Amino acid sequence: MSFVLGLKCRECGREYPPEALHACEWCFGPLEVTYDVAAIAAFTSREAISNGPRNLWRYADFLPVETKFPPGLGAGFTPLVKADRLAAALGLGELYLKDDTRNPTGSFKDRVVSVALTKARELGFTVAACASTGNLANSVAAHAARLNMESVVLIPDDLETVKVLTTAVFGGRLLRIDGNYDDVNRLCAELAGEHPDWAFVNVNLRPYYAEGSKTLAFEVAEQLDWQLPDHVVVPIASGSQLTKIAKGFAQFVETGLVSAHDVRVSGAQAEGCSPVAAAFSRGAEHIAPVKPSTIAKSLAIGNPADGLYALEAVRSSGGAIAAVTDDEIVDGICLLARTEGIFAETAGGVTIASLAKLAREGVIRPDERVVAYVTGNGLKTVEALADRVLLEEPVAANLDDVSRFLDRTVAHEVLV
Secondary structure (H helix, E strand, O other): OEEEEEEEEEOOOOEEOOOOEEEEOOOEEEEEEEEHHHHHHHHOOOHHOOOOOHHHHHHHHHOOOOOOOOOOOOOOOOOEEEEEHHHHHHOOOOEEEEEEOOOOOOHHHHHHHHOOOHHHHHHHOOOEEEOOOOOOHHHHHHHHOOOOOOEEEEOOOOOOOHHHHHHEEEOOOEEOOOHHHHHHHHHHHHHHOOOOEEEEEEOOOHHHHHHHHHHHHHHHHHHHOOOOOEEEEEEEEOOOOHHHHHHHHHHHHHHHOOOOOOOOOEEEEEOOOOHHHHHHHHOOOOOOOOOOOOOOOOOOOOOOOOHHHHHHHHOOOOOOOEEEEEEEHHHHHHHHHHHHHHOOOHHHHHHHHHHHHHHHOOOOOOOOEEEEEEEEEHHHHHHHHHHOOOHHHHHHHHHHHHHHHHHHHOOOOOOO
């Protein structure tokens, strides 16, 4: 059973049927999935959700698909970790980390791809395609292999080696483009016109794909015993994830699954690609595109499609958007690893460094219940640590040399 009403333009409000469409024919605004929220409220319950599968499909009633429990890789329902040591290091009170490093291909992209390719199969597509900064490429290639679909993935040619190899291993077609993500995204939009029988998850299926990020809000609310947090910190690439997390909290309130509670939403960007943070800082109503230059390649989108909507969501909630340097990003990765044992990729370093910055500035308060989203596994971006984590020379295989080594070294200290 699906509770989808259709698609609606986010600019002019014109409505469309739930087909493979992503832009309004009249004003070219982006389309968004709409639901019969009253029907969802009458049909679902906390108990029904709790008895569902331990993956994102426990929230199937809130997702734009007909298939109740589709096949896949089991994305979602990742841990919500209470981060007391990190909180103490940052001078915060109640802090949690949504650890999406635990997803099948190591990032939150497994959520959006699960939804997009389920919808693609329902619409009759057999080829899955995307433009990607790396994590989406991994996920599309893996899920397509699992679902016996062909895959065509386009990426910038300067991505981290691990992300390239862990896409190629699944056997789909992988195109490395001599350009940045915005060049790749433009090519995919052109290819979508040339190949209407291909499901480009972040082009013609973008309205459905984006809905998968709502589950990051649903899970947090459920894992907090059906309560909403006070403040969340979300990394910004296209801006879609942030807007959908805000939408997810709102839908749980609308359906009566949680009590109404204001959630402040803050964003995190790398200084080398921070068009949304710059607009927030200037108080601007538009976003000026930039050319990315940062180690946080998974967030390196210089012309973010949902940037204005993310800006609006942050401002309307009373949040803020921080931008952090590459050195601060690596500091964030190390601090998270040494306090909580979670190894995040550079996007996670952006989140933790921004969390620290917003805490220092008093934007995030010690009396708030805070959730920070860690969206990708550090094994994907080990190059970022090459100059920071230095290894000792090998020690001879005898007890005396080992003892001397232990005597002259000390356990690591947590740096704030």
